[in-house]
Amino acid sequence: MSTEESDWKAGLTAPKADERYKTEDVTQTKGREFEDFFLKRELLMGIFEKGFEKPSPIQEEAIPIILQNRNVLARAKNGTGKTAAYIIPCLEKTDTSKPEIQVLMLIPTRELALQTSAIVKEVGKHMNLQCMVTTGGTSLKDDIMRLYQPVHIIVATPGRILDLASKDVAKLGNCKTIIMDEADKLLSPEFQPVLEQLIGMCNEAHQICMFSATFPVTVKSFCQQFVPNPYSINLMDELTLRGISQFYAYVLERQKVHCLNTLFTQLEINQSIIFCNSVNRVELLAKKITELGFSCFYIHAKMQQSNRNRVFHEFRNGATRHLVTSDLFTRGIDIQSVNCVINFDFPKNSETYLHRIGRSGRFGHLGLAVNLITAEDKGNLRRIEQELGTEIKPIPSVIDRSLYVG
Template sequence: MRFDELELEESVLDGLDAMNFQETTPVQALTIPLILQGKDIIACAQTGTGKTAAYVLPIINELSKGIHPANAVNAVIMAPTRELAQQIDQQIEGFTYFIPVSAVAVYGGTDGVAWEQQKRGMEMGADIVIATPGRLISHLKMGSADLSKASFFILDEADRMLDMGFFDDIMQIYKCLPKTCQTIMFSATMPPKIRTLAKTILKDPEEVKIAISRPPESIMQTAYICYDAQKIHILEQLFQQKPPERVIIFSSSKMKVKELTSVLKKMKLNAAAMHSDLDQPQRELVMKEFKNGHIDILVATDVVSRGIDINDIKLVVNFDIPHDPEDYVHRIGRTARAGGEGLAITFVAVEEQAKFKQIEDFLEKTIYKIPVDAAFGEAPAYEPELNKRFLKRRGSGRPQGSGKGGNSKGSSSSSRNRNRKNPANTK
């Protein structure tokens, strides 16, 4: 479907034409007409499907008609992270080039000057407020935000916000909105807690489900079944074979991210870390440098796995297994954007095999396992069911016993000793 087939104002279509937006994505074709009809919506669509434009365009369209209050907040868009809030703000700026609709992004991790700018933007009546829950509540408590005239309330990545513990914050903000407010929820997954939230805040909603979260076929998915101590050596070999360019390496802990970044820098590789301990200016600088190509490798926690639109990522490496299959999909979805191709490599240690098998089951496919170079020692067999039962008997931690790994053929205890010497090799 083309955008000019939708009931959008000419000024909105002019902006889309200037940005060379012609064809809608499936989620846009399904949701934009419903939002224009004033219906509450719960939509299941993953990152990369064009969901931001799916709710931003109809909201801008309605605000452009001039029938909403001047000098008042007319739309509230909630986002789980400041990075996603900034990205939404940038898209709105592009779409409103020919339209007198204003927006302000409200998020934490900034100095007093930014706070005052956010406060002034809301007090002057920015049409659209894009906010993280915690910072918006701070402004509400200080009396610098008035949501009593808002007509639209949007939750982007609602599942992520609930995972981050924002349920009470969302409800507190929701209670500050008028009962006539149109509410729109977007979520990549639809677990019971999302259903519960939807029943609480949505009025007779329409449900839109594009497809179950699956990575595009244009991503070549591969894995190494290895010991934990072998991971860094495999990574080093990969970058010796082909110099890294536009690479994201994901790890589940910020401590591991810091250690791994340090090790990569010692290898004379151009790497930078992205994690929650960085303040906002530092995070913005890292993202800017990576997007501009001044950084080859971004080592990150899941803070950048969702909602960040980075083009031309060549390779995604899962240094360890994410917490659930959906997180795996979001991680590797950073590559092969906009119809391109990409490569995803996952390192699977013995104790991670059961979780990796869950990912394969979720994807309903077997991911190709690349043989580990014999120079790094014997690799473990892929026996997820055996290791799952073993871990249950042990109760925790690393499997003990007859495995071999590392740089030499030794016992698994010797691998653990090597891990202690090099913290970047540990989980």
């Protein structure tokens, strides 16, 4: 490995950045400390060992309210500490002396479920707490065997946990805390009937805490029926895309690969995620990038789960700089070393755009989003700018490194 490569990989393990280069959505706090929430000593040990120093704004707002067993409707930008905002109070409320499922964390994708359960285990490692992750695409028999042992917290995709609960293997009758992360995705037509069944299987005296960056009409109607009197947290009024510099380049379709090559050569990319609008284009583009001489992985929903897991973990550990993906990867994937997102294919709607570029600029770090725009995309570009109240600027000949290298 070259000196440059080893220096780069070493940098991935040290995501702490100078506070001057962080954005207000993680620095503009009320000055609280984790000790102010009167958490168990064992939990505080896990929080600090994980590297969390002070609560971010979403954590300051959500932790005390969830500890009061209230329903919560929380809207915050991806990458601002949203996951820990619900994990920490859930760990605090869990009684490890009771061998029963007390918390159900519902997650829309397998990758995000695995990532979330890993954080639960890391933060709760001194608590003698049992957390299980269960998702589709893995052995149902193994999950059934695991549930013969005590489990306090389950992190799950909806279909798999409904399967286990319907068989009365996962007993949810004593589960009083239901977390819905990426709630807008969970409430898509395919998931909503499953969620309604799961809620009915939990303890009647449950609380529901919903987290998302966007709350469409489906979420509001669901709340009216299933989440009475939620405490509303909204940190998104002006912070939606703060810290991410957005540019577009008008190109012909046949010029896109050449343009990408130029970006790779001229930008100081720590790690990048490149989005395509179809599975076929993901694989074709990854092949092209490799032919250009750049290290590159790809991931999409039609890959075997074991391969997806391997690619995700290797990318997270810095085995390659570039990852080509479909929209599978837009939900909650938290890799702080990603400082550049490239929309090789421009998305069709503002919600997808928001989630895609939110992969850059994690936890207040600066990030860059570059959009390759064809004539067909011009209308979508202007509409997305209007809907998100943001400006996507023409790409300059040289992009100021201070915009995305912190």
